[in-house]
Amino acid sequence: xxxxxxxxxxxxxxxxxxxFRREIQRVMDEMSAACGVSFEVLFVNDxxxxxxxxxxxxxxxxxxxxxxxxxxxxxxxxxxxYAGLQRATGxxxxxxxxxxxxxxxxxxxxxxxxxxxxxxxxxxxxVSRKGEPPIRSFFARCFxxxxxxxxxxxxxxxxxxxxxxxxxxxxxxxxxxxxNRFSKGIYGWVGFRTKWLPYENVERVAGETKxxxxxxxxYSIQGITAFSTAPLAIASFTGVLLCFAAFLMVVYIIVxxxxxxxxxxxxxxxxxxxxxMGGVQLLCIGILGQYLAKTYLETKHRPxxxxxxxxxxxxxxxxx
Ligand code: UDP
Ligand code: MG
Numbered sequence: 034x035x036x037x038x039x040x041x042x043x044x045x046x047x048x049x050x051x052x053f054r055r056e057i058q059r060v061m062d063e064m065s066a067a068c069g070v071s072f073e074v075l076f077v078n079d080x081x082x083x084x085x086x087x088x089x090x091x092x093x094x095x096x097x098x099x100x101x102x103x104x105x106x107x108x109x110x111x112x113x114x115y116a117g118l119q120r121a122t123g124x125x126x127x128x129x130x131x132x133x134x135x136x137x138x139x140x141x142x143x144x145x146x147x148x149x150x151x152x153x154x155x156x157x158x159x160v161s162r163k164g165e166p167p168i169r170s171f172f173a174r175c176f177x178x179x180x181x182x183x184x185x186x187x188x189x190x191x192x193x194x195x196x197x198x199x200x201x202x203x204x205x206x207x208x209x210x211x212x213n214r215f216s217k218g219i220y221g222w223v224g225f226r227t228k229w230l231p232y233e234n235v236e237r238v239a240g241e242t243k244x245x246x247x248x249x250x251x252y253s254i255q256g257i258t259a260f261s262t263a264p265l266a267i268a269s270f271t272g273v274l275l276c277f278a279a280f281l282m283v284v285y286i287i288v289x290x291x292x293x294x295x296x297x298x299x300x301x302x303x304x305x306x307x308x309x310m311g312g313v314q315l316l317c318i319g320i321l322g323q324y325l326a327k328t329y330l331e332t333k334h335r336p337x338x339x340x341x342x343x344x345x346x347x348x349x350x351x352x353x
Contacts, residue, residue: 034069034070034071035069035070035071035123035124035125036070036071036072036073036122036123036124036125037064037070037071037072037073037123037124037125037126037127037140037144037197038072038073038074038075038121038122038123038125038126038127039057039072039073039074039075039126039127039128039129040075040077040114040117040118040121040126040127040128040129041053041074041075041076041077041117041128041129041130041131042077042079042110042113042114042117042128042130042131043076043077043078043079043081043085043089043113043131044078044079044080044081044085044107044110044113044243045081045082045083045085045240045243046081046085046131046132046240047081047083047084047085047088047240048239048240049131049132049133049237049238049239049240050085050088050089050092050131051088052133052238052239053131053132053133053137053238054092054096054099056133056136056137056138057074057137058096059137060137060138060140060141061074061098063141064140064141064144067141068141068144070144071098072098072123073098073100073121073122073123074096074098074099074100075100075101075102075117075120075121075345076089076092076099076100076101076102076131077101077102077103077104077113077114077116077117078101078102078103078104079104079107079108079109079110079112079113080104080105080106080107080108081107086101086103086342089101089103090344093344100343100344100345101343101344102116102117102120102340102343102345103340103341103342103343104116104338104339104340104341105339105340105341106339106341108337108338108339110194110243111214111215111216112214112337112338113338114128114194114214114216115207115214115337115338116337116338116340118203118206118207119207120345121203123200124199124200125144125147125197125198125199125200126197126198126200126203127140127143127195127196127197127198128194128195128196129194129195130193130194130195130237132237132238132239132240133235133237133238134193134234134235134236134237134238135157135193135194135195136232136235139157139195139230139232140197142230143155143157143196143197143230144197146228146230147197147199151226151228152225152226152227152228153198153199153201153202153225153226153227154196154197154198154199154202154220154225154226154227154228155196155197155227155228155229155230156189156192156193156195156196156220156227156228156229156230157192157193157195157196157229157230157231157232158189158190158191158192158193158229158230158231158232159191159193159231159232159233159234160191160231160232160233160234161233161234162191162234163233163234165234168246169246169249172249172250172253173190173249174190176253176256177189177190179257180218180253180256180257180260180261183257183261183263183264184218184257184260184261184263185222185260186218186219186221186222186260187221188217188218188221188256188260189217189221189229192217192220192229194216194217196220196227198225201225202223202225205223205225206219206220206223209222209223210337211259211331212330212331212333212334212335212337213255213258213259213327213330213331214259214337215252215255215256215259215260217256218256218259218260222260254323258323258324258327259327262324264320264323265320265321265324267320268316268317268320268321271313271317272313272317275310275313
């Protein structure tokens with residue numbers, strides 16, 4: 034009999050969780066009856082400040098299929114997902130949000146698709162960005178165009194973190210123990226054959242989104258530095274270009290001085306040039322700094338998450 038583990042990161046989700054539990058239980062009962070699979074739901078409480086943990090404790094007490102891992106503080110969704118993936122024991126593992134924006138009702142179809150042996154994972158992609166501010170959609174589109182050009186991981190526009198994977202792929206992802214986690218890139222990087230299921234964007238059932246425009250912007254920079262070193266090349270390229278321009282300018286000034294003498298003047302253009310050079314240099318140092326900071330964090334080998342409390346038995350792999 035196959036087991037499906039469902040990993041659900043939760044941060045301040047007390048409003049949405051009761052709806053989620055009802056829906057996931059319905060889907061699990063249906064699938065157990067239809068295809069004889071068993072389930073394990075791993076809720077990861079990502080340092081919520083509301084009643085999420087109490088709810089999860091209750092869920093675990095009332096339904097033997099449900100378990101929780103509570104992190105010692107808010108580590109971010111990526112770390113929460115990793116904690117869940119590491120502790121998941123199923124032959125198949127699904128990751129989904131707690132707000133029902135990733136409809137659990139798609140699970141049977143996803144499971145079905147993996148049975149043919151043609152794919153190692155089924156992922157979902159929203160086809161519309163309905164209900165999202167246009168400016169955000171615009172930046173999102175630009176980001177996906179850019180990162181796909183400069184990175185060798187295939188990152189799909191509109192891809193959600195809602196997917197069902199076979200054990201083989203889960204093990205590959207768990208083996209990627211990097212600190213700076215950008216899961217859209219990690220999924221693309223490990224490869225494997227993925228089937229894409231498009232669906233219409235659904236509004237969250239209750240509670241509110243944890244992503245502001247600014248947070249998304251920082252996240253996109255993180256994605257770029259984690260999966261591409263092209264910006265470093267841009268810095269060197271700009272340097273070469275500017276050297277060439279400077280050389281041309283020197284030639285021009287020499288010729289001009291020889292032909293027309295050297296009346297004093299031209300300090301405004303000089304000031305502009307100094308400013309420009311200063312700007313470019315700072316930009317390049319900044320890019321270098323981004324990568325250096327990431328390297329610094331990776332070399333510390335800090336744990337990606339720390340467990341505060343869980344109803345799962347202690348495992349030798351926990352907490353790393
Ligand atoms: N989440 C989390 N830690 C965080 C932020 C979010 O575990 O620091 C979880 C959140 O509880 C939800 C999922 O990640 O289950 C997606 O968050 P949200 O719905 O706010 O994002 P959106 O759907 O708006 O992109
Ligand atoms: Mg959501």
